[in-house]
Amino acid sequence: MTDFQPQNRIITVFGGSGFIGRHLIRALARDGWRIRVATRRPDLAFHLQPLGRVGQINAVQANIRYPDSLAAALREAEAAVNLVGILAPWGKQTFDSVQAEGAGAVAKAAADAGIANFVHVSAIGANADSKSAYARTKAAGEAAVLSALPSTKILRPSVVFGPEDQFFNRFATMARLMPALPLIGGGQTKLQPVYVGDLAEAGARLLRGEGQNGATYELGGPAVRTMKELLEFTLATIHRRRLLTPLPFAAAAALGSMMSIANKLLLGALPADFVFTADQVELLKHDNVVSQQAEAEGRTLAGLGITPESIEAVVPSYLYRFRKTGQYAGQRAV
Template sequence: MREFSNSSGRIVTVFGGSGFIGRHLVRALAREGWRVRVATRRPDLAYHLQPLGAVGQIHAVQANIRYPQSLAAALNGADAAVNLVGILAESGKQNFDSVQAQGAAAVADAARNAEVRKFVHVSAIGADANSASAYARSKAQGEAAVLSAVPGATILRPSVVFGPEDQFFNRFASMARLLPALPLIGGGATRLQPVYVGDVAAAACRLLAGAGKPGAAYELGGPSVRTMREIMEFVLAVTQRNRILAPMSFGLASTMGGFAELANKLLLGLLPAEFVFTRDQVELLKVDNIVSKAAEAEGRTLHGLGLAPESMEAIVPSYLYRFRKSGQFADERTA
């Protein structure tokens, strides 16, 4: 195994680098020749990232957004930083405000104090300070805090991110394996623009390399827009499952989400993931999650960064085959 030699001395600190997007970004950064410092609360759970680069190229360090000293230590000597810290649902002390608003502010303050040259903050399409969703509001507050502390930072707003370890297509495929019917919240009319995790990682690398406009927010979506109904139909076709798609009103879905939240609390978080959804997630589904016309016109997209996005049709079947009754040996002609 080759030793790593970084003649340029470039160091990038990736906060939240052990998560879904993080592992793909760490791999992409290593290929670009960066020395990658993965900042996470549990460094022992990030050792799986080390084989993604040469010996000594990827190193995990302990950092917690609640402790400024740990953030400063993680950024010591770094040339660039990426903040990926975020949650999809609240649990205990891990709430949207503390993680995605206050946490983003803490990381940005530390990046400013460390005088890093490039700072990329990963948010989400739909970030809106006036949203009915606490998730969307916290994302908007995090963006504002980042740009206040580091005006030259760049924001990435991906739509729903997919890839082998995602909690989107994998979740629906798992539900299809267990349930006779799948709910179409709001009738399944909500439009999404799923984006491949590798494209999100590539966009972050481009920004760290000097592409893009400082202080701008780039919206990342795949090559096509799909409704939730179309996405569900795609999952069923790929996994070769025959399931009923049952329309469900937003009101009923919100009520059921409240019961699911309560049940999960009473079971100390042990409710199977397939059955856990929240009222806040229902609020998110009331608004389309696609790249805006303004972002397209101004080139604040993957295409604007010189990247051609991968489609879900090209990637998703390569990892959803395991949900077929016969796995990889199923006859795809019957899909």
């Protein structure tokens, strides 16, 4: 433990208006930080202010492609977090510009501002030799961050779940409207879903001074499940029966490529929950779980003193809305 007291100290959170950001900011506000949320659209970050006391959370404009905006966002800050990332490229928001070059730019700006307390959120599966652009640029971003700021603490979560997630909500949406769900590659890919609240707590503890500088922490939940098992759990939770249809990797990649092309031609008009890319299919060829080395070295949630929440304890609390009668499912008038 540490006696570090963050009260009235400024921390800048880049990309804090997203799914992970709102949970991390809640944890930082609880710890007493004054939080500066750096985002391209400050007007879309007003929902964060109720997470802290009056005046504790403020949004400022910043863009990772403009160094001056990064420097301004870090002025007088004593710590910083980089959460900026994308699941699929769109326009100027490419994997390279956001996850590789952007991460390096944020870390360099932090180093120039004299900030050593820095946390960067990456992903399990980051690999410089991967065929997936997402995984390659995540690895490139880690390398760039450590090069600019060797004291950086890196968090690599597996699939992150929580009320606003793009995993369980996505498949529940598909199940509500489709007669079958695809099992890409047979659904045998292993995942270790981690609760967003546990990820946020890990980040907050590292920023309080816990953990090892320059270390990479791999975060996963209490259980490893196959993709098929997770889809079965989703269907059971929302009380719906759907076929689970195996889809070979090659066929899924071809379909993903066609979807990407069609979505560009339609200027992004396709429903996001039904669109996947060939790059995402490539990611599913590899398991996404905490490594044995990280477990042995204590670079995990348990190593940080956090007991992870299970999907059974959390997911039903927000997927109930996908049941045919919502929260009233299972209730009958007497």
